[in-house]
Amino acid sequence: MKPVLEISGVSKSFTMHLQGGVSLPVMADVTFDVRAGECVAIVGPSGAGKSSVLKMIYGSYGCDSGRIVVTHGGEITDLVQAPPRQILALRRETIGYVSQFLRAVPRVPALDVVAEPLVALGAAREEARDRAAAMLTRLNVPQRLFGLPPATFSGGEQQRVNIARGLLPDYALLLLDEPTASLDAKNRAVVVDLINARKRGGAAIIAIVHDEDVRDAIADRIVDAAHFSAAA
Amino acid sequence: MTDDAPLLSVRGVTKWYGRRLGCRDVGFDLYPGEVIAIVGESGSGKSTLLRLLTRQADIDAGTVSYRMRDGSLRDLSALTDAERAVLRRTDWGFVHQDASFGLRMSVSAGGNIGERLMSAGARHYGDIRAEAARWLARVEIDQARIDDTPDTFSGGMRQRLQIACSLVTGPRLIFMDEPTGGLDVSVQARILDLLRGLVVDLGLSALIVTHDLGVARLLSHRIMVMKAGEVIESGLTDRVLDDPREPYTQLLVSSILPA
Amino acid sequence: MSAASYNFAYLDEQSKRMIRRAILKAIAIPGYQVPFASREMPMPYGWGTGGIQVTAAILGPDDVLKVIDQGSDDTTNAVSIRAFFAKVADVKTTTATADATVIQTRHRVPETPLSDRQILVYQVPIPEPLRFLEPRETETRRLHALADYGLMHVKLYEDIAHHGHIATAYAYPVMVAGRYLMDPSPVPKFDNPKIGGCAALQLFGAGREKRIYAIPPYTRVVSLDFADYPFERYRQQGTCALCGADDTFLDEVVTDDKGGRMFICSDSDYCEKRRETASAKERPHD
Numbered sequence: 177m178k179p180v181l182e183i184s185g186v187s188k189s190f191t192m193h194l195q196g197g198v199s200l201p202v203m204a205d206v207t208f209d210v211r212a213g214e215c216v217a218i219v220g221p222s223g224a225g226k227s228s229v230l231k232m233i234y235g236s237y238g239c240d241s242g243r244i245v246v247t248h249g250g251e252i253t254d255l256v257q258a259p260p261r262q263i264l265a266l267r268r269e270t271i272g273y274v275s276q277f278l279r280a281v282p283r284v285p286a287l288d289v290v291a292e293p294l295v296a297l298g299a300a301r302e303e304a305r306d307r308a309a310a311m312l313t314r315l316n317v318p319q320r321l322f323g324l325p326p327a328t329f330s331g332g333e334q335q336r337v338n339i340a341r342g343l344l345p346d347y348a349l350l351l352l353d354e355p356t357a358s359l360d361a362k363n364r365a366v367v368v369d370l371i372n373a374r375k376r377g378g379a380a381i382i383a384i385v386h387d388e389d390v391r392d393a394i395a396d397r398i399v400d401a402a403h404f405s406a407a408a
Numbered sequence: 409m410t411d412d413a414p415l416l417s418v419r420g421v422t423k424w425y426g427r428r429l430g431c432r433d434v435g436f437d438l439y440p441g442e443v444i445a446i447v448g449e450s451g452s453g454k455s456t457l458l459r460l461l462t463r464q465a466d467i468d469a470g471t472v473s474y475r476m477r478d479g480s481l482r483d484l485s486a487l488t489d490a491e492r493a494v495l496r497r498t499d500w501g502f503v504h505q506d507a508s509f510g511l512r513m514s515v516s517a518g519g520n521i522g523e524r525l526m527s528a529g530a531r532h533y534g535d536i537r538a539e540a541a542r543w544l545a546r547v548e549i550d551q552a553r554i555d556d557t558p559d560t561f562s563g564g565m566r567q568r569l570q571i572a573c574s575l576v577t578g579p580r581l582i583f584m585d586e587p588t589g590g591l592d593v594s595v596q597a598r599i600l601d602l603l604r605g606l607v608v609d610l611g612l613s614a615l616i617v618t619h620d621l622g623v624a625r626l627l628s629h630r631i632m633v634m635k636a637g638e639v640i641e642s643g644l645t646d647r648v649l650d651d652p653r654e655p656y657t658q659l660l661v662s663s664i665l666p667a
Numbered sequence: 668m669s670a671a672s673y674n675f676a677y678l679d680e681q682s683k684r685m686i687r688r689a690i691l692k693a694i695a696i697p698g699y700q701v702p703f704a705s706r707e708m709p710m711p712y713g714w715g716t717g718g719i720q721v722t723a724a725i726l727g728p729d730d731v732l733k734v735i736d737q738g739s740d741d742t743t744n745a746v747s748i749r750a751f752f753a754k755v756a757d758v759k760t761t762t763a764t765a766d767a768t769v770i771q772t773r774h775r776v777p778e779t780p781l782s783d784r785q786i787l788v789y790q791v792p793i794p795e796p797l798r799f800l801e802p803r804e805t806e807t808r809r810l811h812a813l814a815d816y817g818l819m820h821v822k823l824y825e826d827i828a829h830h831g832h833i834a835t836a837y838a839y840p841v842m843v844a845g846r847y848l849m850d851p852s853p854v855p856k857f858d859n860p861k862i863g864g865c866a867a868l869q870l871f872g873a874g875r876e877k878r879i880y881a882i883p884p885y886t887r888v889v890s891l892d893f894a895d896y897p898f899e900r901y902r903q904q905g906t907c908a909l910c911g912a913d914d915t916f917l918d919e920v921v922t923d924d925k926g927g928r929m930f931i932c933s934d935s936d937y938c939e940k941r942r943e944t945a946s947a948k949e950r951p952h953d
Contacts, residue, residue, distance in 0.1 A: 190651075194658055194659060237651040283601040295608075489809075497817070516828055519825050522821065523818065524817065525817075526824065527815055531820070531892075533824065534895050555828050
């Protein structure tokens with residue numbers, strides 16, 4: 177079976193026009209793939225470009241060259257070439273992204289932040305809210321916070337809202353950027369369970385995880401960012 | 409959703425004011441449910457473009473086509489004035505920075521909302537009033553203010569009233585020109601949240617002209633960056649803002665004050 | 668030597684021809700305001716210069732002219748205009764509605780039904796019904812062109828919102844032949860039903876604003892309203908103190924400084940005719 181994600185020969189640099197057009201190479205010749213039901217952990221020192229790889233897969237960063245091919249439901253899409261609408265459709269239906277920091281809309285309550293991707297996929301709002309509430313409860317987010325906007329939450333609470341939002345829909349491809357960084361042991365264990373459940377459900381997962389215990393618990397393979405870091 | 413047809417299709421739109429360029433060779437497709445932000449500094453041509461697209465001014469070259477409700481794509485230049493007027497008062501909505509462009513300041517809030525309904529043929533006072541009250545609630549204006557005129561409203565309330573007036577006829581496309589310009593930050597947040605919710609709930613398409621990249625990030629799927637009358641960069645909102653290519657875009661992005 | 672040093676009916680023939688062309692166009696497009704080159708008349712604007720020019724343009728030597736102001740034949744304005752045409756056109760004048768071929772009016776439609784041998788000429792101060800809602804002439808013309816009349820209903824909506832009913836009592840807007848929104852001049856809305864389906868040709872002249880519009884005979888004229896707030900005629904409750912009519916538009920007359928008052932028919936000719944008929948019936952008992 178074709179991998180869900182195939183990255184080949186991807187390179188990326190930033191041209192800093194405000195600094196006299198200096199070009200900052202970030203990575204070169206990134207090549208790896210991720211299969212359904214598999215979790216690949218990206219490791220490497222800070223600044224190696226681990227988060228940048230996730231952003232390129234998600235489409236937040238453009239690529240200078242190479243291919244990022246997502247195969248899902250019979251559709252094969254090269255994200256490097258895909259027009260914005262196609263990337264948006266993939267984000268809605270195929271790719272979940274749990275970023276390090278939650279970028280939430282002011283005034284939108286946590287419950288709706290989590291339920292929103294389900295609603296975008298066509299779920300009824302009430303049903304989406306019920307499922308969102310169950311997910312938040314599982315992540316030990318107190319119910320009294322459900323109706324409040326996450327901007328006022330602690331770092332750990334925000335991260336759990338972010339995880340709930342990313343893990344609730346059945347995305348075929350999950351991008352996790354330090355999903356457990358600011359969680360205590362109990363909640364880390366919940367997140368590990370959730371991730372492994374999604375693996376069993378057939379999701380292809382890429383995770384950046386510093387915590388070696390978590391990494392050992394979820395990762396099937398390791399990709400070392402040092403191999404493709406242009407700074408190296 | 410990926411194979412549906414564009415709602416608004418713009419090709420090679422160019423406008424000169426004498427020897428001064430309004431905009432040059434602007435082209436894009438806006439799809440149903442999609443929000444595009446047009447960003448750039450004052451004088452970059454973004455408001456001009458909005459006026460051209462809504463045919464408040466004639467274009468020198470290019471075409472602007474719109475998907476009518478019957479599914480046909482029509483060149484706006486080929487429509488009669490009457491057909492364009494019907495589009496403007498039913499299928500399109502407008503939110504202006506200056507509320508006095510979009511509202512009749514000496515007509516009650518209910519009358520302002522009702523005007524578009526009455527233009528569309530509504531002739532039952534009770535129904536019109538009930539609909540106006542429903543929309544006031546939806547945009548979070550106390551229904552007790554239904555008979556008050558907008559000149560007694562705060563800036564934020566006026567913007568919310570404009571939104572209600574625009575949406576009451578169930579339009580498919582909203583044009584917004586700096587919808588939160590000149591408002592307090594807290595008031596802005598409330599309006600942006602309201603707009604965002606309405607756009608999602610009603611499946612609206614929108615074109616938002618703004619110089620505020622925060623507004624663009626919050627509301628839009630795609631961004632077009634304009635400079636000196638031309639679109640110099642466009643793409644996914646987060647890609648343009650997080651990985652800007654053009655020197656001017658990088659300057660814009662780096663000019664945001666951290667919150 | 669001829670006594671008159673001016674043309675028949677005061678205006679020169681070229682001016683009359685120009686006004687007639689405007690009138691013909693107005694009749695062809697019921698309710699549409701036709702611009703015309705309004706002439707200076709020997710009286711100030713506001714005295715009916717629009718109506719007078721229309722009358723001058725259509726008057727022939729055999730016509731019989733009646734002039735009313737607020738329903739009355741004997742107010743200053745009516746007397747002056749009647750005397751003016753008696754002098755400059757040498758036409759017969761009358762106060763009897765039924766005898767007149769041309770009736771020039773300010774602010775009323777006669778109570779006596781008009782016939783297809785008559786023309787009613789209205790004096791119009793402000794021809795544009797949307798003027799107070801939209802001050803820009805360019806914009807009101809656009810609204811007329813597009814038949815975009817939601818704004819007029821906004822006015823009626825505001826009436827109901829603020830007063831509980833449609834408070835507009837005169838110059839009540841109408842749709843003419845299903846196309847043009849029209850100001851029937853400041854007649855009381857009591858008269859609106861008489862304007863629609865009227866057998867007589869109705870011409871409207873606005874001298875200061877230089878507009879002529881028309882309603883051909885038997886034209887459908889609908890007063891704007893809402894389904895749940897239908898158009899209602901309004902008259903003072905009461906009967907005429909002179910003729911006893913209980914179905915006419917009444918004027919209130921203050922009779923002393925102690926609060927005494929009475930109501931009499933606004934249409935003085937109609938009131939007189941009723942009294943003559945009544946006394947004729949009573950005579951055999953004398």
